[in-house]
Amino acid sequence: MRRGHNFAGNGLRVARAALTRLMEPSDMPGLALIAALGPEGAVSFIEGNDTSNAVIERQVTEVLNAAGIERWAGLAEVLGRWRPRLDDAAPERDLETVKRLGGGLLVPEDDHWPHALDDLQLGAPIALWCRGSHPWIPDQSRCIAVVGSRDSTSYGANVTLEIAASLVQREFTVVSGGAYGIDAYAHRGALGAALDGSLAPTIAVMAGGVDRFYPSGNEDLLRSIVDRGLVVAEVPPGTNPTRYRFLQRNRLIAALCSVTVVVEARWRSGALNTAHHAETLSRVVGAVPGSVYSANSAGCHRLLREGSAVCVSDAADIAELAGAMGEFLATEPESTAALHDGLSTSDLLLVDALPLHCATSVEKLSVVAGLSAPTVMAGLGRLEALGLAERLAGGWKRKPQ
Amino acid sequence: MRRGHNFAGNGLRVARAALTRLMEPSDMPGLALIAALGPEGAVSFIEGNDTSNAVIERQVTEVLNAAGIERWAGLAEVLGRWRPRLDDAAPERDLETVKRLGGGLLVPEDDHWPHALDDLQLGAPIALWCRGSHPWIPDQSRCIAVVGSRDSTSYGANVTLEIAASLVQREFTVVSGGAYGIDAYAHRGALGAALDGSLAPTIAVMAGGVDRFYPSGNEDLLRSIVDRGLVVAEVPPGTNPTRYRFLQRNRLIAALCSVTVVVEARWRSGALNTAHHAETLSRVVGAVPGSVYSANSAGCHRLLREGSAVCVSDAADIAELAGAMGEFLATEPESTAALHDGLSTSDLLLVDALPLHCATSVEKLSVVAGLSAPTVMAGLGRLEALGLAERLAGGWKRKPQ
Numbered sequence: 001m002r003r004g005h006n007f008a009g010n011g012l013r014v015a016r017a018a019l020t021r022l023m024e025p026s027d028m029p030g031l032a033l034i035a036a037l038g039p040e041g042a043v044s045f046i047e048g049n050d051t052s053n054a055v056i057e058r059q060v061t062e063v064l065n066a067a068g069i070e071r072w073a074g075l076a077e078v079l080g081r082w083r084p085r086l087d088d089a090a091p092e093r094d095l096e097t098v099k100r101l102g103g104g105l106l107v108p109e110d111d112h113w114p115h116a117l118d119d120l121q122l123g124a125p126i127a128l129w130c131r132g133s134h135p136w137i138p139d140q141s142r143c144i145a146v147v148g149s150r151d152s153t154s155y156g157a158n159v160t161l162e163i164a165a166s167l168v169q170r171e172f173t174v175v176s177g178g179a180y181g182i183d184a185y186a187h188r189g190a191l192g193a194a195l196d197g198s199l200a201p202t203i204a205v206m207a208g209g210v211d212r213f214y215p216s217g218n219e220d221l222l223r224s225i226v227d228r229g230l231v232v233a234e235v236p237p238g239t240n241p242t243r244y245r246f247l248q249r250n251r252l253i254a255a256l257c258s259v260t261v262v263v264e265a266r267w268r269s270g271a272l273n274t275a276h277h278a279e280t281l282s283r284v285v286g287a288v289p290g291s292v293y294s295a296n297s298a299g300c301h302r303l304l305r306e307g308s309a310v311c312v313s314d315a316a317d318i319a320e321l322a323g324a325m326g327e328f329l330a331t332e333p334e335s336t337a338a339l340h341d342g343l344s345t346s347d348l349l350l351v352d353a354l355p356l357h358c359a360t361s362v363e364k365l366s367v368v369a370g371l372s373a374p375t376v377m378a379g380l381g382r383l384e385a386l387g388l389a390e391r392l393a394g395g396w397k398r399k400p401q
Numbered sequence: 402m403r404r405g406h407n408f409a410g411n412g413l414r415v416a417r418a419a420l421t422r423l424m425e426p427s428d429m430p431g432l433a434l435i436a437a438l439g440p441e442g443a444v445s446f447i448e449g450n451d452t453s454n455a456v457i458e459r460q461v462t463e464v465l466n467a468a469g470i471e472r473w474a475g476l477a478e479v480l481g482r483w484r485p486r487l488d489d490a491a492p493e494r495d496l497e498t499v500k501r502l503g504g505g506l507l508v509p510e511d512d513h514w515p516h517a518l519d520d521l522q523l524g525a526p527i528a529l530w531c532r533g534s535h536p537w538i539p540d541q542s543r544c545i546a547v548v549g550s551r552d553s554t555s556y557g558a559n560v561t562l563e564i565a566a567s568l569v570q571r572e573f574t575v576v577s578g579g580a581y582g583i584d585a586y587a588h589r590g591a592l593g594a595a596l597d598g599s600l601a602p603t604i605a606v607m608a609g610g611v612d613r614f615y616p617s618g619n620e621d622l623l624r625s626i627v628d629r630g631l632v633v634a635e636v637p638p639g640t641n642p643t644r645y646r647f648l649q650r651n652r653l654i655a656a657l658c659s660v661t662v663v664v665e666a667r668w669r670s671g672a673l674n675t676a677h678h679a680e681t682l683s684r685v686v687g688a689v690p691g692s693v694y695s696a697n698s699a700g701c702h703r704l705l706r707e708g709s710a711v712c713v714s715d716a717a718d719i720a721e722l723a724g725a726m727g728e729f730l731a732t733e734p735e736s737t738a739a740l741h742d743g744l745s746t747s748d749l750l751l752v753d754a755l756p757l758h759c760a761t762s763v764e765k766l767s768v769v770a771g772l773s774a775p776t777v778m779a780g781l782g783r784l785e786a787l788g789l790a791e792r793l794a795g796g797w798k799r800k801p802q
Contacts, residue, residue, distance in 0.1 A: 024750060024771040073776075080773025088768060159693060242753035244746065289690030289702055292560060292714040301690055304705055304712035311705035311712075313693040345645065349425060352643035367489060370425040372481025375474075 015039035016107045016127040017091035020236045022046060022082045025248035026123050029078040032063035034126065046083060051076050067122040094129075097237045101211060102226070103131030116140035117255050119281050125234035125252065131210040132230035134200035137256060138173045143203070144318060145175045145253045145260040145278070147271045148182025153296050156264035157185045159288055163261065164189030164202070166315030172322065174202040175257050177249065178231075182263050182271070184218055187225055194228060205256070206233040207241035207249040214241050247273060254278035259321045261286040261312060265299030272299050279308055284321045286312035346371050350379040351388055351398065359394035416440035417508045417528040418492035421637045423447060423483040426649035427524045430479040433464035435527065447484060452477050468523040495530075498638045502612060503627070504532030517541035518656050520682050526635035526653065532611040533631035535601035538657060539574045544604070545719060546576045546654045546661040546679070548672045549583025554697050557665035558586045560689055564662065565590030565603070567716030573723065575603040576658050578650065579632075583664050583672070585619055588626055595629060606657070607634040608650040609642035648674060655679035660722045662687040662713060666700030673700050680709055685722045687713035747772055751780040752789055752799065760795035 016039045023030035034042045036059035045056065057075045064072055072078075095105060106113060106128040114137040117124045128137075137143070144167050148156060164174045164186045174190040176183040183204075190202035202225055206214070210231050213219040225231055234252060235245060250270065254260050254277035262285070265271040275285045287309035290297030303309035312318050343351065346369075353369035354360075360368075365376045380396055383389035390399040417440045424431035435443045437460035446457065458476045465473055473479075496506055507514060507529040515538040518525045529538075538544070545568050549557060565575045565587045575591040577584040588603045595602035605626050607615070611634045614620040626632055635653060636646060651671065655661050655678035663686070666672040676686045688710035691698030704710035713719050744752065747770075754770035755761075761769075766777045781797055784790035791800040 022771075027771070077773050077776070081767065081771050081776065084764065084767045084774070085771060155692065242750070244750050244753055288693060289698070289705065289712070291556065291692060292689060297690070298714070301712050301714050304690065305714075305718065311690070311702050313699070313702050313706075317706065349643070349645050352645055363485065366482065367485045370423075370428070370482050370486065372478050373485070375478065375482065 012039055012109055013105055013107055013127075014091045014095065015043045017094055017105050017236065018043050018089050019126045020129070020234060021089040021091065021094070022085045023126065025125065025234050025245060026251070027078075028064060028067065028069055028122060029060055029072050029075075030082065031122050031124075031126070032060045032067070033078075035063045035122065036060055039126075046079065047086065051079060063122065091236075094236045094238075097211060098129055098131060101131050101237075102133075103129065103210060103231075106130050106136070106232075112136035114140070114256055116143075116257075117252070120251060120255050123251065124255075128232050128234055129210050129236060130230060130232045132200065132203075132226050133228055134230050137203065137230065137232070138200065140256060140258050141322065142172055143175050143257040144172045144322060145257040145274065146182070146186035146263060147176055147253065147260065147274050148186075148263040149265050149269050149271060149296055149299075150179050150181035150183075151266075151296065152181035152185065152264050153294060155290060155294070156182055156288075156296060160185035160263045161189035161192070163263065163288075163315050163318065165193035167318065168193040168199075168201045169195075170315060170319050171199060172319070173200050173229075175253055176202070176204060177246075177253065178204045178206050178214060178218055178222055180215060180217065184221055186263075187221055187229075191224055191228060200229045202229040203256070204229070204231045205249055205253050206231060207235075207245040209233055209235055209237040209239040211237040212240070246270065250274040251277040251281075254283055255281055257283065259284045259286055259318055261288065261318055262300050262303060262309065263288045264290065264294075264296040265303075266295055267298040267302060269299045272303065275303055275308060285309040286318055286321055288312055346375055347379045347382060350376060351383060354383075354389055354396060354398040356398050356400075359392040359397040361395045365396065413440055413510055414506055414508055414528075415492045415496065416444045418496055418506055418637065419444050419490050420527045421530070421635060422490040422492065422495070423486045424527065426526065426635050426646060427652070428479075429465060429468070429470055429523060430461055430473050430476075431483065432523050432525075432527070433461045433468070434479075436464045436523065437461055440527075447480065448487065452480060464523065492637075495637045495639075498612060499530055499532060502532050502638075503534075504530065504611060504632075507531050507537070507633075513537035515541070515657055517544075517658075518653070521652060521656050524652065525656075529633050529635055530611050530637060531631060531633045533601070533604075533627050534629055535631050538604060538631065538633070539601065541657060541659050542723065543572065544574045544576050544658040545723060546658040546675065547583070547587035547664060548577055548654065548661065548675050549587075549664040550666050550670050550672060550697055550700075551580050551582035551584075552667075552697065553582035553586065553665050554695060556691060556695070557583055557689075557697060561586035561664045562590035562593070564664065564689075564716050564719065566594035568719065569594040569600075569602045570596075571716060571720050572600060573720070574601050574630075576654055577603070577605060578647075578654065579605045579607050579615060579619055579623055581616060581618065585622055587664075588622055588630075592625055592629060601630045603630040604657070605630070605632045606650055606654050607632060607642070608636075608646040610634055610636055610638040610640040612638040613641070615642050647671065651675040652678040655684055656682055658684065660685045660687055660719055662689065662719055663701050663704060663710065664689045665691065665695075665697040666704075667696055668699040668703060670700045673704065676704055676709060686710040687719055687722055689713055747776055748780045748783060751777060752784060755784075755790055755797060755799040757799050757801075760793040760798040762796045766797065 168190045176186040187202045194201035210233050213222040250273050260278035262271045278285050287300040287303040349369040366373045569591045577587040591603035611632050614623040661679035663672045679686045688701040688704040750770040767774045
């Protein structure tokens with residue numbers, strides 16, 4: 001995009017496409033400029049020659065102040081970081097590239113914009129570059145982030161595969177990054193469980209462009225996600241992932257989902273960054289427990305210990321966290337109710353006092369159980385009815401179960 | 402103890418010894434009678450022939466009401482459960498028996514009575530039969546309950562042994578039951594770590610009498626605890642453990658300790674009963690996480706999920722829960738701080754933009770990083786000082802680490 005070309009005239013989508021090239025994710029003065037002037041106005045201003053403009057400077061300051069940002073570098077400085085990128089900007093070409101790849105640019109003005117991202121307030125992405133078989137991102141209530149370390153264990157892999165598959169069977173969409181380890185297992189589990197094409201089983205949120213399958217070892221997997229799910233990024237095609245963009249990407253995963261589940265994470269791990277974004281956004285965070293001897297679970301245990309996450313053992317637990325309407329209440333694991341559950345204290349004392357072999361008298365039971373004779377007699381009647389006591393010639397004994 | 406023998410004249414200790422024989426643990430009307438008449442008065446009244454006494458009935462009712470118990474069976478009924486046991490009572494013989502075994506009866510009037518039990522209010526034990534090498538129970542702040550299932554796994558055994566040993570090395574006393582599984586490993590770990598005789602490494606709280614080593618498979622272990630620690634019970638010598646007494650015993654374990662740790666427990670487990678007692682008493686509960694595939698950890702995960710327990714991975718975590726004064730603050734696991742921690746956002750963007758191989762210009766870095774040229778120049782200076790960037794003839798590149 002050459003200077004002087006008034007790009008704003010080509011519409012909102014093209015303007016936003018250009019802005020995703022000019023500004024890094026979460027560039028707060030940039031986002032404030034867009035809020036103040038609109039996408040096309042922001043592009044026009046950056047394309048122009050003004051290096052100072054008191055009115056715009058005040059407008060941007062007001063937006064930033066409203067977002068709790070008291071100090072910023074000032075217009076001259078921030079223009080200095082956007083303008084050098086103008087020569088590389090080619091939003092129409094980028095839109096064409098993504099269209100050719102079977103995708104498009106989702107902008108906040110679209111009907112299908114995922115409004116869960118609005119919770120990021122000023123930090124919401126300028127637009128989302130999307131690529132895949134599904135034209136939109138499901139509602140936040142149906143999206144579950146499943147994240148974790150790249151260096152996962154076989155335990156983490158198993159748990160992730162099972163959780164992701166089971167979530168898809170419950171009609172949730174799994175959201176994760178594109179990394180090795182837990183991210184990859186989350187996508188694989190989701191793809192494996194997808195039965196029909198009505199719902200995107202999984203969404204990969206990338207730190208680089210949607211045309212870049214990074215890391216290359218996940219190329220086939222990411223291709224499958226494009227075929228049957230969705231790959232999204234807030235940076236334009238051709239963009240490399242960088243450490244900064246990975247960290248920013250994590251906030252999108254957290255914001256798109258009602259629940260973020262960390263399956264395995266070391267004491268310091270990028271997955272914890274996603275969890276903390278989720279916590280900041282008042283999303284629910286779940287952590288899968290593991291062996292205390294596994295360094296790969298130390299980050300999960302840290303989240304649990306600090307009260308930042310709820311302990312989740314399976315997809316039912318996670319669905320329960322996601323389901324505000326009680327629709328997905330986890331059921332208690334089946335367990336044979338002990339025969340003596342629900343007995344009153346005195347009947348419990350009486351069962352304990354009943355001999356297993358030789359029948360005994362009410363008087364003896366009264367002494368052994370520490371209950372009065374009338375209580376013993378009434379209790380024996382109840383226990384007999386429950387099949388726990390039996391009356392013989394010599395008195396009472398416990399009934400064999 | 403024959404009727405008519407005024408036992409109260411032989412002193413408080415003998416009266417309380419007799420009452421532990423006449424009344425089951427947590428017999429609320431019995432405890433209210435003791436509160437109203439004193440131990441000796443209570444024994445006299447039970448030994449007498451009154452079946453109704455309006456004054457005493459009202460006093461007992463008042464004590465019960467004050468404890469939140471609105472209804473009770475009435476004096477005639479409760480006398481009917483204590484009096485049949487009078488013939489079996491022989492408190493002086495019991496005291497003699499325990500003395501011969503190297504123990505004694507601890508009563509609330511003793512200086513060394515563990516006042517943590519007062520938190521049980523009316524439900525506090527009448528007295529504690531003790532047997533062992535240590536004359537008293539350490540302060541609640543130094544006692545940690547380590548409990549769990551009888552059918553422990555090798556994982557649970559390892560964790561328990563390590564935690565118990567490490568707690569003793571930190572001068573805590575381990576408290577548990579006498580069962581197989583986690584209880585036994587807790588005692589073994591504690592005994593294995595004990596260095597000298599100044600502190601009881603471990604205390605076994607029994608559901609039956611302290612002369613009964615139950616279960617018999619733990620006989621040698623319980624003998625070692627008597628030799629080097631302490632075995633206590635609220636029921637007199639010769640008493641069999643019953644289901645009711647096991648459940649009541651759990652409240653004593655919880656009350657004696659500042660923290661109750663559940664290492665392994667099934668979804669339904671007696672160890673959860675101890676944890677709930679601890680919670681009711683506003684004690685801290687810790688749960689050790691484990692594999693989501695292990696049914697033996699399901700109870701621990703349940704406590705964590707319900708917010709009833711704090712996640713604990715080792716003795717340091719537990720000591721931190723016990724130490725209100727910050728004396729035992731757990732330290733972060735060692736972890737090599739990433740080289741880029743602490744960099745500002747712009748410096749992080751700049752590091753990401755620096756090429757690994759061929760040096761590049763400030764202008765190019767400005768485009769790639771999305772930073773103004775002055776910011777790039779200032780940042781390069783900082784990164785050079787940190788050894789992260791190097792200046793070459795052709796410009797700047799990342800410095801190999």
